[in-house]
Amino acid sequence: MFLLFTGDPASRTTEVVDNVMIYIVAISVLLLIGVTVTMVYFVFKYHRNKGHKPVDIHGNVWLEILWIGIPTILVMTMFYYGYMGFRVIRDIPDNVFEVNATARMWNWQFNYDNGKITDTLYIPLDPPTLLHLSSVDVNHSFYVPAFRVKEDVIAGRENYLILQPAKTGDYDVACAEYCGLNHSMMYTKVKVLTPEKFNLWYSDTSSVSAAKATKAGL
Amino acid sequence: MANGVIAENNRSFFEESTNRHSGILSWLLTTDHKRIGILYLIAISAFFIVGATFGILMRLELIAPGETLMGPQTYNSFFTLHGVIMIFLFIVPGLPAIFGNFFLPLQIGARDVAFPRLNLLSWYIYILGAILVVTSLLLPGGPVDTGWTFYIPYSVRTGTNVSLAIFAAFVLGFSSILTGLNFVTTVHRMRAPGMDFFRMPLFVWSMYSTAWIQIIATPVIGITILLVMMERLFGIGIFDPSLGGDPILYQHLFWIYSHPAVYIMILPAMGIVSEIIPTFARRTIFGYKAIAFSSLAIAFVGYLVWAHHMFTSGISDTARWIFSFLTFIVALPSGVKVFNWVATMYKGSIDPKPPFLWVMSFIVLFSIGGLTGLVVGSLATDIHLHDTYFVVAHFHYVMFGGTGTIFFAGLYYWYPKMFGKMYNIKVANISVGLFFVAFNLLYFPKFILGYQGMPRRYYDYLPEFTQLHLISTIGSWIMGITLILIFANLIYSLLKGAKAPQNPWGGVTLEWHISSPPPLENFHEIPYVDHEPYDFSLLEKMKNESH
Ligand code: HEM
């Protein structure tokens, strides 16, 4: 499992989510081993072949308080870490680059403020990107596994998602809400560029005029 | 137990019926709760096998990227049918309809349920619902392809037979409500003299709690389904955004039923576990009241967590953290039960026969399911894992590893009582071991796939996921073989097996005081109950009862 967590995180959220995951899984593994080992031990120790006389123990108030109390504290810490991580995922930073993402069966379209339109998402390494998500048909979900974030794209409503990359590169974007026939092929990529390279790409608006021309031609 | 149990005649409910008919008609018109339990057992097992076959075929498709066996439309129908069958025809009705019907009256010392005819009607409604599901496959338009959740807007757009399929779910809901009503009344009105609430076996407590959820929650899905049908047929615009409706409203209504339904699935299983462990450890349960009340608590607070299925849907951040918080709180009673069960093994005299081995397997698999529930209950991790294979793994561990395993545990525990025949113990032991291995091969890789970012309901996948999918598919083959072994052992013993004694395991609840299989009205004389349910000092006295 820990193979999953090697390498530099692709995004700030990657690190946050992985840490919460490791925390919860570590406690869970301990609990699971504790329960399993105790159970198997009892089965051998109190096996009928050994001829013990069984003892009727109806309960033990202190024990029960203990094993309600400790798990309560444990799950509250899990809730807390999960919530703190969630804040990192959801709080909109002051300075963001904004893009409108539109989902349809079965592709994505990204509209930038300067009129550029793409089917692959280009974003700068810095500042973070705020995606405005909307759908023209059914529900979809914008999911970047490498960043550990997703948000559903709901018909008739605008949701948002923040991308906070920590490394340049190309990352897969999947649709994570079932949307019909080609749901599993609704992949695209998010390309994270250095701010310089991004500005170069962004300021090249020749494709925009081309797009406008085709529109006018229609 | 009163004396005079020696039967006036030794005929079982197989040989004597509640009506004048003989042969198949005596079954189809029966009002005997035991026969109705067996009718359910046959129907529900059949659908389980059909559902499992769909699952194994899906796994075959997913053995490698690209098309192996079927196209995307077929795959999408397959996971929908698999889900619909497993949820609405197997796991929700399963344990209450089979074991609740058969053993609830026996365990409280009653001759039948409170409303025997209503009970038979419930079975017919179940069959009608099942026929509607099958019909929806065959009609033009084609099998549903929405997933078992029927999310709008997709479910109002698709051309497939959604209306008929959800109408089937609507009909099945009535079967569930009526069974719940019957059980609540039975528990209140039909208990043997002396059996107060705290002398009831824990299986009865769990059935009682489940019955309340069936009564309270099921109407919500009924109303929701009617609204969806109106939306599809008349376009009234409640849920469909293109008509001014709100698709999120649908998700709320759907999960307000479907989350409590998760407890309809698991509570009866917890009840059966609380029967099996004392019997094979031959000592009383640890924390009887804690277990009884936590069932009831789950039944009444389980309504407050539905939106944890919607953490990425765009509901407000405040709603998200409140539902995450409540989810963790509601998770606690289930955890406490696991500790109680293990504590019940302490200083027992443990004889790990097949039903007990099933329960051991349950404790491990259900714990994994529950603990990974904490992962998806926590906000940061759920944002990543929602709608991925991690969730597919999680719910199979809870539903199949939890309730499914206990379906087999219950069968192997009560089979000798129901049919008066004993199965092959060695083969049964092997089945449990194989099941455990197959199960983990089949589903554990899905946790990793999910963390690596493989979304669910995917017909095709990226090449990097191939290896784990292959392992999972191999697991599904071993699972298929194991399921055949499990059922074949029982069927063989029915035809050729040795006769089972009245009390093969040394249980002390009331069903073990009567012959196997039980006589028509269960008790020749209604017993007087003056002891707690798991008082094994009774075993000495019971030796004289059996015949
Ligand atoms: C032989 C046993 C089984 C196999 C091989 C199997 C396999 C699968 C597979 C491959 C999927 C589809 C994953 C996807 O594409 O997202 C699935 C979904 C599902 N399974 Fe199973 N499964 C089995 C037994 C069960 C049982 C016993 C239950 C319930 C008690 C169950 C309930 C479900 C549900 C509710 C879904 C979700 C369907 C949906 O997405 O709408 N499965 N299963």
Ligand SMILES: [Cu+2]
């Ligand atoms: Cu989509």
